[in-house]
Amino acid sequence: MKSLSLLYAVVFSGGVLSAPAAEKTLIDYFLPMPIQSPLVSNVWGAPGVFPRDPQNGLEDASMKQWCYWDGQIIKGTDGKYHLFASRWDQAKGHEGWWGSLAVHAISDQVMGPYLDKGLCWPDNLGGKGHNVTALVLPDKRYAVVVSETRPGDVFVSKSLDGPWEHLGAIKVSTNEFSRAARMSNVSVMVRPDGGFMIVARSGAIWISKEGILGPYLVQGPSIYPKVTGLPLRNLEDPVVWYSSGLYHIVVNSWSARKAYHLTSRDGVNEWKFRGLAYDPTRDFLRYTNAVVNHWEKIERPGVLLENGHVSHFTFAVLDVPKEQERGNDTHGSKVIVVPFDGVNFDRDMQALDH
Numbered sequence: 001m002k003s004l005s006l007l008y009a010v011v012f013s014g015g016v017l018s019a020p021a022a023e024k025t026l027i028d029y030f031l032p033m034p035i036q037s038p039l040v041s042n043v044w045g046a047p048g049v050f051p052r053d054p055q056n057g058l059e060d061a062s063m064k065q066w067c068y069w070d071g072q073i074i075k076g077t078d079g080k081y082h083l084f085a086s087r088w089d090q091a092k093g094h095e096g097w098w099g100s101l102a103v104h105a106i107s108d109q110v111m112g113p114y115l116d117k118g119l120c121w122p123d124n125l126g127g128k129g130h131n132v133t134a135l136v137l138p139d140k141r142y143a144v145v146v147s148e149t150r151p152g153d154v155f156v157s158k159s160l161d162g163p164w165e166h167l168g169a170i171k172v173s174t175n176e177f178s179r180a181a182r183m184s185n186v187s188v189m190v191r192p193d194g195g196f197m198i199v200a201r202s203g204a205i206w207i208s209k210e211g212i213l214g215p216y217l218v219q220g221p222s223i224y225p226k227v228t229g230l231p232l233r234n235l236e237d238p239v240v241w242y243s244s245g246l247y248h249i250v251v252n253s254w255s256a257r258k259a260y261h262l263t264s265r266d267g268v269n270e271w272k273f274r275g276l277a278y279d280p281t282r283d284f285l286r287y288t289n290a291v292v293n294h295w296e297k298i299e300r301p302g303v304l305l306e307n308g309h310v311s312h313f314t315f316a317v318l319d320v321p322k323e324q325e326r327g328n329d330t331h332g333s334k335v336i337v338v339p340f341d342g343v344n345f346d347r348d349m350q351a352l353d354h
Contacts, residue, residue, distance in 0.1 A: 024348065025275030026250065026261040030313070031339035032288040036111055039291055044330045046319040048294040053287065055113035057314070058083055058105050059334030063090055066116070067325075069097060070132040071314035071335035072302040073110065074142065074160060081107045082160040083114045083314070084134040084144050085335050093327035094318065102129030102146055104162070110304070110312055111337050120144060121155055121164045129153070131185055133302065138194055143167070143212055145188050147200070152183035154212055168213050170198070172206065177218040180204035187240045188212065197267055199240045199249055205268050219268050224251075229273040230260055239301045242267070243309055244346035246353060250277045250301050257281070259301065263349065274349075277301075278315075285338060295336075296320050309342030 119127035152170030203222035247267035
């Protein structure tokens with residue numbers, strides 16, 4: 001398996017051949033998190049997440065109202081950062097996600113804190129929405145997409161502050177592969193050619209040339225079994241993006257508690273395994289003062305692209321195993337923001353792929 005760095009950095013010094021350079025994968029490009037407020041240990045959470053910054057990302061620091069999940073940032077023309085996520089009553093524990101609602105939050109800083117501004121579409125099924133993601137459309141409108149608890153519903157607005165209009169549900173053309181088009185964990189992007197691309201939980205690639213609602217043509221069965229080296233256990237929560245000539249997928253294995261990185265030149269064929277993307281047991285969630293947090297679950301990755309490169313990841317994080325988050329306790333979930341060195345990541349990926 002090739003890594004994100006060149007496999008062999010050969011340097012001669014005094015006639016002696018140096019050892020190979022250390023191999024890097026996506027996890028090695030995460031950067032320290034700037035501290036937004038003093039790190040504390042007197043908020044909700046299991047011991048592994050202390051001390052931590054409650055003003056990083058989006059959370060209910062009191063854990064009296066909401067558990068938060070999902071998370072996708074869009075930088076607005078107003079210079080502010082808009083985060084789209086889901087929330088549910090913390091008293092219901094983690095299983096409350098079945099009744100989650102889509103919310104809009106805002107911050108002056110990309111790292112947070114994000115202020116929950118309320119439901120995105122309170123008059124449509126009471127705001128119902130999970131697997132929340134968001135994107136900028138080619139016509140400069142904004143779209144928020146929800147799945148799992150709704151059939152791939154799309155809402156659009158001319159403003160990140162709304163109001164949000166229900167555009168409709170995503171449609172898929174019937175073919176021999178359309179059975180792989182379950183509306184779960186839908187990640188959607190605009191391709192460089194102006195078409196739309198979806199990767200959902202199944203790992204199949206869907207393409208639309210007719211707009212965000214489709215109809216989408218499923219390009220084949222799941223790509224995962226064809227990717228040499230990719231562990232195939234319980235894969236979910238893919239996020240797809242395009243940067244520096246390559247399509248990227250990061251996909252999480254909920255049972256292994258690890259995520260993996262894949263690339264393709266055309267976004268459909270010849271996906272390659274590029275190694276570990278993130279792992280909650282590794283020390284990659286670190287602050288600028290070297291303090292490290294270890295969340296039990298790190299899921300629902302999202303990416304913020306700036307100037308064509310990923311600058312930040314968002315993650316939904318949980319401090320204990322899901323079955324142990326029962327509500328009205330000292331445990332819960334939130335959305336965190338983690339800086340990422342997308343410029344060097346893309347540089348190394350280009351060197352590796354050519």
